[in-house]
Amino acid sequence: MEALRGQKLNLIRELVLKDLKIRYSRPVLGFLWAFLSPLLIVAIFYIVFGLFLKVKIEEAPFVLYLMSGIFPWVFFQDSVLKSATSLMDNKNLIRESGFSNYLVPISIVLANFVIFLPSLLIVVASSLFIFKTLPVFIIFLPFILAFHLAVSMGCAVIASILYVKWRDLKYILEAVMYLFFYLTPTCYSLSIVKESISPVLFKAYLYNPLVGILTLYRISFLKGFAGQADKYMILPLVIVIQLIFIALIFMTAFYLYKRNKHTINDYLSY
Numbered sequence: 001m002e003a004l005r006g007q008k009l010n011l012i013r014e015l016v017l018k019d020l021k022i023r024y025s026r027p028v029l030g031f032l033w034a035f036l037s038p039l040l041i042v043a044i045f046y047i048v049f050g051l052f053l054k055v056k057i058e059e060a061p062f063v064l065y066l067m068s069g070i071f072p073w074v075f076f077q078d079s080v081l082k083s084a085t086s087l088m089d090n091k092n093l094i095r096e097s098g099f100s101n102y103l104v105p106i107s108i109v110l111a112n113f114v115i116f117l118p119s120l121l122i123v124v125a126s127s128l129f130i131f132k133t134l135p136v137f138i139i140f141l142p143f144i145l146a147f148h149l150a151v152s153m154g155c156a157v158i159a160s161i162l163y164v165k166w167r168d169l170k171y172i173l174e175a176v177m178y179l180f181f182y183l184t185p186t187c188y189s190l191s192i193v194k195e196s197i198s199p200v201l202f203k204a205y206l207y208n209p210l211v212g213i214l215t216l217y218r219i220s221f222l223k224g225f226a227g228q229a230d231k232y233m234i235l236p237l238v239i240v241i242q243l244i245f246i247a248l249i250f251m252t253a254f255y256l257y258k259r260n261k262h263t264i265n266d267y268l269s270y
Contacts, residue, residue, distance in 0.1 A: 011099055015107030020114060038074065038119040042066050049187050057189050059229075060222040061130055067123045068218045069186035075116040076152050076210075077177045079109040083156030084163045084170055091268040101264050102257050105156040113149060123221050131223040141220045147242050148213055154249030161256045164267045184210045190232050202232075209245040212238040 024033065042063065049055040050062050057065045083105035087094065090104050120141075128134055163169045185193065194202050205211060215238060219226045229235065 008100070008103060011097075012103055012107050012110065015104065016111045016114065019108060019111040023111075023115075034115045034118045035122065038067075038071050039122065041074065042070055045070060045187055055188060058191060059189060059225055060218070064123070064126055064130060064222060065189075065218070066187060067119075067126065068221045069184070069214050071116065071119040071123060072148060072214060072217050073181060073184065073186050075112055075119075076148070076155075076213075077181070079112045079152040080155050080159050081170075081173060081177060082112070083108045084159040084173055086156075087160045087164050087264065087268060094268065095265060101160075101261065102157050102253070105160040106153055109149070109152050109156045112152075127221050127223070133223060135220060135223050135226065137220045137226060140216075144213070144216045144220055147216070147246065150246045151209065151213070151242075151249060154246065154253045157253040158249070158256055161253075161260055161264065164260075164264055180210060184208070184214060186214065190229075194232070206233045207238065207241050209242060212242055216242075 045066055046063055049066075055062065059065065060068075086104045086108050087101055094101060094104065124134065124138070159169065159173060190206070193205060197205065215229050215233070215235075219229060219235070226235070
C-alpha cells in the first residue's frame with residue numbers, strides 16, 4: 001500500500017514538472033511569467049474598472065481588492081478548464097502507463113497551484129507596503145489555500161471525466177466560468193450587490209462557496225476587511241459551507257470516477 005502511494009506521488013510530481021516545463025521552457029522570460037501574467041491581468045482590469053468605469057471600493061484600495069479576487073479566480077478557472085481536456089490530451093500516456101486517470105487532472109491543478117503561489121506573494125507584499133502591516137488573519141491563509149485547492153481538484157476531476165463523454169462540455173464550461181467570474185465580487189464591492197438585489201437573494205449570494213472563498217482570502221490579506229465582511233455574513237458559517245461544499249464535490253468526483261474508470265479508456269480511443 002505504501003509502495004503504491006509512493007508511486008502515485010512520484011507520478012504526480014513528474015506530471016507537474018512536465019506541465020511546468022512545457023509552459024515555461026520556451027518563453028524567453030520563463031517562470032517570470034508566473035509573476036508578470038497575473039500583474040498584467042490586474043492592470044487591465046484596473047484600467048477598465050478603476051479608470052474608465054470609476055468603480056469605487058469601500059473595503060480596501062481598489063488595486064489590492066482586484067488582486068485578492070482575480071488571482072484566486074484565475075487559479076480556479078485555469079485549473080478547471082485545462083483539466084477538462086487533460087485526459088484526452090494525455091490519452092497516449094494513459095494507455096501506455098495504465099495509471100489512475102484522476103491523477104492527470106490533479107497534476108494540472110497542482111501545476112497551476114505552483115504558478116498561483118507567486119501571485120499570492122505579490123498580494124502579501126502589496127498589502128504590507130500599503131497598510132504597513134498584515135491582518136492577524138494571515139495565519140489562516142494555509143487553511144484557505146487548502147479549501148481552495150480541494151475545491152479546484154474536485155471540480156477538475158469531475159470536469160475531466162465528463163468531458164471524455166461529452167466533448168461539448170469544454171465550451172459550456174468556458175461560458176459558465178465567464179458568467180461566474182462576473183457573478184462573484186472579483187471587481188466590485190458586496191455593497192453594490194446588496195443594493196441591486198433583494199435581501200433574500202443577497203443572503204443566498206453571500207453563502208455561495210465561490211463568494212466565500214474570495215471573502216476568506218480578502219480577510220487574510222486586507223487589513224480591516226474582516227470587520228467589513230462581518231456586516232454582511234456570519235464568517236463561521238462561511239467556513240462550514242466551504243467544508244460541506246468540499247465534501248459534496250469530493251463525493252461527486254469519487255462516484256463519477258468509480259462508475260466510469262473501466263470505460264474511460266474506451267472513450268479515449270475516439
